[in-house]
Amino acid sequence: MAEKQFNILYFIPVAIVALILGTLFLPPLFKDQATRNQLPSTLEGRAAPAVEVMPLGDKKLFKDSDLRGEGVKLVNFWASWCAPCRVEHPNLEKLTEQGITIYGVNYKDKPGNALKFLNDLGDPYAAIGADEAGRMALNWGVYGVPETYVIDGNGQILLRFAGPITERAMQNQILPAIEQAR
Secondary structure, three states, X not given: OHHHHHHHHHHHHHHHHHHHHHHHHOHHHHOOHHHHHOOOOOOOXXXXXXXXXXXXXXXXXXOHHHHOOOOXXXXXXXXXXXXXXXXXXXXXXXXXXXXXXXXXXXXXXXXXXXXXXXXXXXXXXXXXXXXXXXXXXXXXXXXXXXXXEXXXXXXXXXXXXXXXXXXXXXHHHHHHHHHHHO
């Protein structure tokens, strides 16, 4: 009988540790995906940093002046090698069809691959540029692609959205930020 009590007592500390670890690590796994993807941005409410890109093929070049005027616009950092960028691409096209101007920044990509991506999936961008070294992304505080910024008519960043723009993210975060900017 004493042996059985010893075995049960042995598992009590293990169960307590498992319970403590579970309460610390499990809740973040069940948070809303959009909330979990959002990392803090020191740029929200500030003027957008400079546009520093190179031409991408014969596409219209994204310039600093594109960030001023003409109402609300999006700046989308993407790459052809990025699987989530493919997931969000149809939603970028939907936003363009709704009259929202989107500027693209192709991040650390091979120009041929980037152009093939746009040729295969469509080009939702009003203008585009290549950030081959990742310098512009660094200045904008990009953690990884895809990442999208909502910019108002004064060139101020209203929202930074990290991760693919899903239908849910578009409805719950991107479109409300665009409406707020108008």
